[in-house]
Amino acid sequence: MKLHGIPIDDTFAEAFDMKATRVIITAADAQWARDAAAAFTGFGTSVIACGIEIAVERELTPEKTPDGRPGVAVLAFAVSGKELEKQIPRRAGQCVLTCPTTAMFAGMEGEKPVAIGKSLRYFGDGFQISKAIDGRRYWRIPVMDGEFLCEAETARVDAVGGGNFFLFGSEIAGVSAACRAAAAAIAKLPNVIAPFPGGATRSGSKVGSKYAALFASTNEAYCPSLRGTVASKLPEGANIALEIVIDGLTAADVSHAMRIGITAACEVGADGGLLAISAGNYGGKLGRHHFHLHEVMQCTV
Amino acid sequence: MHCVTLNLHTALPARLDGRNLQPDRLADMTADAIAQLPLSLGRRRTTVGEWFSVHLAAADTPLAQLCLVGDCRRIDYLGHSLQGGELVVQGDAGDAVGYAMRAGTIHVRGNVGARAGMSMRGGLRSGGRLWIDGNAGDYVGGPAPGERSGMSGGQVIIGGSTGDFLGQRMRRGTIMVGESAGDFAAAEMVAGTIAIGANVGASPALGMRRGTLLVGRPPRLAHVGFTSPRAETPSVWPLLRASLSRQLTRPCSLQHRLADQAGTMMRSLGDLAAGGMGEVLWFDDASEQAS
Numbered sequence: 001m002k003l004h005g006i007p008i009d010d011t012f013a014e015a016f017d018m019k020a021t022r023v024i025i026t027a028a029d030a031q032w033a034r035d036a037a038a039a040f041t042g043f044g045t046s047v048i049a050c051g052i053e054i055a056v057e058r059e060l061t062p063e064k065t066p067d068g069r070p071g072v073a074v075l076a077f078a079v080s081g082k083e084l085e086k087q088i089p090r091r092a093g094q095c096v097l098t099c100p101t102t103a104m105f106a107g108m109e110g111e112k113p114v115a116i117g118k119s120l121r122y123f124g125d126g127f128q129i130s131k132a133i134d135g136r137r138y139w140r141i142p143v144m145d146g147e148f149l150c151e152a153e154t155a156r157v158d159a160v161g162g163g164n165f166f167l168f169g170s171e172i173a174g175v176s177a178a179c180r181a182a183a184a185a186i187a188k189l190p191n192v193i194a195p196f197p198g199g200a201t202r203s204g205s206k207v208g209s210k211y212a213a214l215f216a217s218t219n220e221a222y223c224p225s226l227r228g229t230v231a232s233k234l235p236e237g238a239n240i241a242l243e244i245v246i247d248g249l250t251a252a253d254v255s256h257a258m259r260i261g262i263t264a265a266c267e268v269g270a271d272g273g274l275l276a277i278s279a280g281n282y283g284g285k286l287g288r289h290h291f292h293l294h295e296v297m298q299c300t301v
Numbered sequence: 302m303h304c305v306t307l308n309l310h311t312a313l314p315a316r317l318d319g320r321n322l323q324p325d326r327l328a329d330m331t332a333d334a335i336a337q338l339p340l341s342l343g344r345r346r347t348t349v350g351e352w353f354s355v356h357l358a359a360a361d362t363p364l365a366q367l368c369l370v371g372d373c374r375r376i377d378y379l380g381h382s383l384q385g386g387e388l389v390v391q392g393d394a395g396d397a398v399g400y401a402m403r404a405g406t407i408h409v410r411g412n413v414g415a416r417a418g419m420s421m422r423g424g425l426r427s428g429g430r431l432w433i434d435g436n437a438g439d440y441v442g443g444p445a446p447g448e449r450s451g452m453s454g455g456q457v458i459i460g461g462s463t464g465d466f467l468g469q470r471m472r473r474g475t476i477m478v479g480e481s482a483g484d485f486a487a488a489e490m491v492a493g494t495i496a497i498g499a500n501v502g503a504s505p506a507l508g509m510r511r512g513t514l515l516v517g518r519p520p521r522l523a524h525v526g527f528t529s530p531r532a533e534t535p536s537v538w539p540l541l542r543a544s545l546s547r548q549l550t551r552p553c554s555l556q557h558r559l560a561d562q563a564g565t566m567m568r569s570l571g572d573l574a575a576g577g578m579g580e581v582l583w584f585d586d587a588s589e590q591a592s
Contacts, residue, residue: 129580
């Protein structure tokens with residue numbers, strides 16, 4: 001199977017059950033909203049050591065936000081609801097509450113709550129005000145630029161994390177271009193994020209390590225510098241492997257994002273040294289969700 | 302389930318207690334059974350059939366519906382403890398409409414007496430809706446005699462004006478008054494939101510603890526107990542304005558005020574004399590000054 005001349009491996013990506021939530025950050029202007037979101041989503045690339053995978057889903061025009069101001073929607077994924085419940089209010093308190101002019105709202109409906117304002121209200125030291133509007137509770141916390149308005153809770157849902165595809169190339173410029181095209185295409189999609197820097201990682205990992213303290217380590221089968229010393233999965237001529245990891249609210253969202261991303265990469269990479277597309281899995285033994293590339297792409301040779 | 306219509310065919314010589322006229326109770330009854338329902342006229346025990354003719358029609362919704370037609374000014378406690386369904390009064394109604402209602406809808410297409418919405422109950426996402434097209438008397442949304450708290454849930458929407466003690470000791474819910482309110486509005490208010498489209502009488506928010514009182518024109522706040530007014534728009538204003546605007550389907554001063562937002566929004570906190578931190582908001586047009 002090929003797309004724009006780029007071979008697509010007959011393999012699958014193995015993804016996992018996760019918990020996800022969405023919040024909406026608004027501010028007096030788009031810049032403050034972006035600043036708050038950048039801080040809020042910092043150090044959130046991988047649940048391995050960050051505890052959370054979190055990134056901007058999309059920017060919102062004033063018409064699309066609860067208070068009619070410019071905003072940003074942020075998606076966050078964790079392995080457990082408990083971790084989300086710990087991370088979200090902590091990040092909100094240090095990164096959104098602190099940012100000038102911001103407000104924060106729930107971005108998701110559901111039965112299982114994740115506290116935001118309900119947790120942050122104590123910063124008001126008794127001067128905070130609760131206001132219930134249309135069955136939703138908001139906390140108004142007095143701060144130096146007026147009030148920080150924060151909805152009491154958002155909700156969390158079951159989600160899917162770890163959808164992925166590999167891009168193999170001969171040199172970094174070409175693979176970078178393909179990678180960036182894929183990330184840009186995925187960034188336009190709702191309900192998904194690619195949480196690594198620029199949407200991609202160069203340190204794809206495998207489960208386990210020779211060191212007892214580590215539960216993930218370098219995926220040596222895709223390391224070009226180890227070719228000849230380990231069983232390599234790199235195609236002939238490949239000197240670079242980058243991986244795009246996708247988290248999404250549903251398996252369908254992840255699958256769609258993979259298709260869009262792979263298509264964008266192949267469109268750009270055909271002349272730039274992109275050699276092949278593949279995906280990472282653990283033999284199908286760890287993750288419940290398997291995204292077979294050929295099924296995902298539904299494309300013909 | 303039927304849609305039940307009760308036509309008042311005989312003028313009431315005294316006040317009638319209408320608490321047995323519940324939509325969800327009557328919806329599955331026959332006309333004869335409804336006619337036999339007891340109603341107290343003063344101290345005299347009477348029946349529905351003595352005062353009303355009963356008409357049943359097939360309901361086109363699963364919601365229990367009861368409609369009262371005729372001069373109901375002497376019928377009190379309509380919608381008492383309502384838990385669901387819809388009660389419509391085609392005209393005026395008496396005192397204590399919607400007393401302790403918890404769910405459902407009451408729509409009075411006229412004026413009501415005193416104590417409408419008294420002790421209405423409900424939670425963050427529950428509660429009934431009391432809609433009065435005309436004017437209401439004193440003590441709307443206040444506590445029932447002997448009770449500490451007033452309204453604690455639901456919505457009251459009044460197209461006209463109200464009397465004194467609007468929202469006294471209210472602790473949750475929303476009251477919207479299309480035109481003006483009398484004296485002592487939001488007295489001892491604990492929480493919730495009251496929005497008044499035009500003027501409010503003397504001594505508003507006296508003893509207020511928390512909550513929001515929004516007035517279309519500058520109120521006569523006490524100089525002692527309330528902070529100096531500041532030009533300040535609360536963070537929650539866009540959401541509150543949108544919510545209030547959605548509820549108002551008929552033209553009134555409140556609807557116009559929310560739509561045009563003319564003037565600067567002013568805010569004062571109090572009643573500090575009661576340890577309170579409620580907020581009073583109003584639109585301060587340049588031509589009108591708070592006294």
